[in-house]
Amino acid sequence: MEAPITFVDDRLLRKVPSWRTYLAAKLGFRNHWYPIKLSREIGESQIVTATLCGENILLKRIDGKVYALRDRCIHRGVPFSEKLECYTKGTITCWYHGFTYKWETGELCDILASPDSKAIGRQSVKSYPVQEAKGAVFVFMGDDDVKPHPLCEDVPPMFLDEDLALEGDSYMVQSNWRVGCENGFDGLHVYIHRTSPLVNDTQRSLPVGHTANSGQIVLHEVDGQPKGVYDEFAHHVSLWEGQVEGDVVVRGVRNTRTDGVPTRTTAASLWLPGVLRVDDFPDAGRHQFEWYVPVSEDEHYYLIMIGKRVTNPQEALDHEQEFWNRWKPVSLDGFNNQDIEARLALQKFYGRDSAWLQEMLIEGDHPIIKWRELCHRHNRGVQRPDHL
Ligand code: FES
Ligand SMILES: [Fe+2]
Secondary structure (H helix, E strand, O other), rough: OOOOOOOOOOOOHHHHHHHHHHHHHHOOOOOEEEEEEEEEHEEOOEEEEEEOOEEEEEEEEEEOOOEEEOOOOOOOOOOHHHOOEEEOOEEEEEEOOOEEEEOOOOOEEEOOOOOOOOOOOOOOOOOOOEEHHHHHOEEOOOOOOOOOOOOOOOOOOHHHHHHHHEEEEEEEOOOOOHHHHHHOOOOHHHHHHHHOOHHHOOOOOOOEEEEEHOOOEEOOOOOOOOOOOOOOEHHHHHHOOEEEEEEEEEEEEEEOOOOOOOOOOOOOEEOOOOOOEEEEEOOOOEEEEEEEEEEEEEEEEEEEEEEEEOOOOOHHHHHHHHHHHHHHHHHHHHHHHHHHHHHHHHHHHHHOHHHHHHHHOOOOHHHHHHHHHHHHHHOOEEOOOOHH
């Protein structure tokens, strides 16, 4: 049974019964897989620090496999990362009194300053399950007594498909992870992107918004499968002009590509524990995945990966080059940077718990409420300050 939520004002929680655990999940959800680094960022023998859902973590690759330990000695709580000491390939020693732990299991295997302690072999520092997939390192932010769910339940459908080549890059964004999710999935925020260089680069069409009854989202809630909300853009009735008092003040962009390729994004979907998939973006035949990974209450790790189906290694290489030569400057730094800007502004408001009750959402925001409710129904636990 879920422990009572004591770290968010109960009066606020009672006002949003259908998504109260989402309101409480400032630090994210427990017992889910989150990407924490790109694989290329952890070389053999390298020790790397990261923070996930408020927990400081150390990662090390040993003989190709990545291990993760909590960056906090069980003896007096000091971070190992203050002064890294590793005397053997498979162990890490705390610099303060020499408590030594195995990377593979977290087991306390020696104490250099007290080798006959009864604690040796009986205690351990928290070790996190790690899995690498598609060039990203995933960590299961779980309770010790919970067996990790299969990774495929915590990533959007298609992400793990063998023929999907993926390349990506990451940013640290100073906003809560929920603000990231809701910015990415927000159907009305297309409004901010009309000035992006991506519009011309891909000769895409970009409306200024869509009509109030456009939202026809589909919920994916099948046991053993990823849980998400799916917004098919075919249902959107696009608006191409923005008017103030009857005068057109802003125009969307309508393009027809000479090669006949469609220039519209076809769908956006948002999946637990906080990952967006955008289909036919940044161009036809591409799928963009965006993770909003909780770091702290006011920071998230923003991992963007672009996928393309390929049939051979050369096509995968071409996709990788296209990512760095084209999508990174034009789309990530020229389109998603507009999202980052919006999130920084949103955070000034949503950084307060009470703000979530002060917002005034409209018809087109309906999918966002569906997302909050889905999270409430299917999360596997809320990360609490007392976990830290
Ligand atoms: S605090 Fe780490 S060994 Fe004492
Ligand atoms: Fe956006």
